[in-house]
Amino acid sequence: MEIRVRYAPSPTGNQHIGGIRTALYNYLYARSKGGKFILRLEDTDQTRCEERYTKNLYDSFDWLGFRWDEGPDTGGPHGPYVQSERFDLYKKHAAELVERGHAYYCFCSSERLEEVRREREASKSSETGYDRFCREIPLEEAASRVASGEAHTIRLKIPLGKSTTYTDHVIGKVEWKNEDINSDPVLLKSDGFPTYHLAVIIDDHIMGITHILRAQEWLPSTPIHVILYDSFGWQHPEFCHLPMVMGLDGKKLSKRHGSTSLNEFIEQGYLPQALINYIAMVGASFEEGKEIYSLDELITHFSIDKLSKSPAIFDYKKLEWFNGQYIRMMSDDALAAATLPFAIAQGLFGKPGEKPTGAQEELFKKSMPLVKERVVFLTEIPGKVEYLFKDFVLPPKEEFIPKKADLNQTLDSLKKGKDIVKQLIEAKTDEEAENFIKTYCEKEGLKLGDLMMPLRVAITGSKVSPPLFPSLRLLGEEQTLKRIDSAIMLLEN
Numbered sequence: 001m002e003i004r005v006r007y008a009p010s011p012t013g014n015q016h017i018g019g020i021r022t023a024l025y026n027y028l029y030a031r032s033k034g035g036k037f038i039l040r041l042e043d044t045d046q047t048r049c050e051e052r053y054t055k056n057l058y059d060s061f062d063w064l065g066f067r068w069d070e071g072p073d074t075g076g077p078h079g080p081y082v083q084s085e086r087f088d089l090y091k092k093h094a095a096e097l098v099e100r101g102h103a104y105y106c107f108c109s110s111e112r113l114e115e116v117r118r119e120r121e122a123s124k125s126s127e128t129g130y131d132r133f134c135r136e137i138p139l140e141e142a143a144s145r146v147a148s149g150e151a152h153t154i155r156l157k158i159p160l161g162k163s164t165t166y167t168d169h170v171i172g173k174v175e176w177k178n179e180d181i182n183s184d185p186v187l188l189k190s191d192g193f194p195t196y197h198l199a200v201i202i203d204d205h206i207m208g209i210t211h212i213l214r215a216q217e218w219l220p221s222t223p224i225h226v227i228l229y230d231s232f233g234w235q236h237p238e239f240c241h242l243p244m245v246m247g248l249d250g251k252k253l254s255k256r257h258g259s260t261s262l263n264e265f266i267e268q269g270y271l272p273q274a275l276i277n278y279i280a281m282v283g284a285s286f287e288e289g290k291e292i293y294s295l296d297e298l299i300t301h302f303s304i305d306k307l308s309k310s311p312a313i314f315d316y317k318k319l320e321w322f323n324g325q326y327i328r329m330m331s332d333d334a335l336a337a338a339t340l341p342f343a344i345a346q347g348l349f350g351k352p353g354e355k356p357t358g359a360q361e362e363l364f365k366k367s368m369p370l371v372k373e374r375v376v377f378l379t380e381i382p383g384k385v386e387y388l389f390k391d392f393v394l395p396p397k398e399e400f401i402p403k404k405a406d407l408n409q410t411l412d413s414l415k416k417g418k419d420i421v422k423q424l425i426e427a428k429t430d431e432e433a434e435n436f437i438k439t440y441c442e443k444e445g446l447k448l449g450d451l452m453m454p455l456r457v458a459i460t461g462s463k464v465s466p467p468l469f470p471s472l473r474l475l476g477e478e479q480t481l482k483r484i485d486s487a488i489m490l491l492e493n
Contacts, residue, residue, distance in 0.1 A: 003035025039071030269378030
């Protein structure tokens with residue numbers, strides 16, 4: 001049997017971290033079993049669906065770097081893969097359920113339903129849901145009313161006095177009393193649009209979906225789906241309800257915990273590899289003691305048996321650690337390419353949005369080793385190398401003066417530093433430059449820090465900056481001397 005799984009989002013909002021994890025788990029399971037991963041757009045809620053959210057879906061997975069085998073944009077043998085293009089199919093199957101006695105026409109208006117709700121509320125009744133008012137209307141009478149044009153819906157007949165049982169790969173055996181299930185839910189609305197329950201069952205069956213991996217929030221819907229499968233006489237897929245994603249406070253992950261939409265993570269400077277690696281482990285455990293996995297390694301290690309039953313905690317600090325690790329593993333060219341859009345947006349090469357010249361782009365690439373070990377987000381990098389591209393306003397005099405030194409001593413240090421710039425730049429390695437400046441300080445009777453600190457501030461504008469010696473090499477002798485002269489002038493005046 002070929003394994004077939006699906007990710008079926010509604011284009012009613014941007015992609016968020018919970019949906020991405022669901023898609024990833026489906027993708028990993030399909031690939032680990034040599035099966036197929038299908039994308040289906042569930043756009044039956046036409047009032048909330050927007051084209052920009054569909055575009056966001058495609059853009060999100062282009063960024064993440066994994067895709068589906070069948071879908072709206074790729075085609076496949078079971079298309080169309082957009083629910084709004086399959087309405088005739090849903091109407092046909094809904095009518096079939098009515099004919100077989102598993103569904104019925106309901107003529108209750110929204111006003112009547114609201115009246116029932118108010119009466120129950122007034123009498124403090126424990127009853128909820130539809131009161132099955134139209135359930136026993138003879139089919140012939142109901143069909144005649146439909147033929148005359150009377151507004152109606154189609155409702156599922158939930159079998160009364162029974163229980164619905166199924167087995168979930170994560171949760172185990174699940175049993176629901178039918179009296180606790182939403183009473184006779186609508187399958188086809190009065191405007192001819194299917195509800196989620198009807199459309200998802202028909203599509204999953206016709207598309208040959210063998211396993212459903214989805215969030216545990218869908219658990220209350222599952223008995224309805226099992227009843228629908230039974231009503232059609234179809235074998236239901238195997239179910240696997242994924243553990244919920246929680247914040248550190250144990251509550252469902254939401255904006256109060258931090259970013260939740262994929263766009264926000266992208267804008268903050270996360271790498272797709274880091275995000276994929278981390279969210280794959282939110283709710284699953286793989287090889288003990290190992291945390292860094294490529295996408296191919298995740299495919300190799302993935303198994304439904306490794307999914308946790310307990311809610312999973314989304315730890316933003318841990319995700320930051322992953323992002324930092326992946327930044328450090330990147331080549332300089334790859335890191336520069338990933339960071340360049342942020343540098344352009346932040347105006348590193350001129351005004352915001354201005355692209356670099358060839359020389360600027362080359363300098364940007366060469367600056368990556370200076371910051372690679374020091375950042376967590378891509379967005380940090382442009383600010384940390386800005387001193388290489390732009391003149392800056394020198395900080396106050398006090399910033400130049402080391403502890404236990406004074407203004408005159410600092411001025412003397414800068415002037416001595418100016419004398420050895422050429423040797424520091426021409427040193428073949430940082431170690432060679434460091435040995436030279438140590439020897440020089442011993443000869444001149446200077447403390448190493450008393451020379452290094454004012455030089456660092458003069459060259460970078462800050463006491464805390466990327467390594468000094470590589471910075472000198474990238475700036476070059478002329479620019480370096482110019483900056484030291486500016487610092488000396490500041491201190492002298």
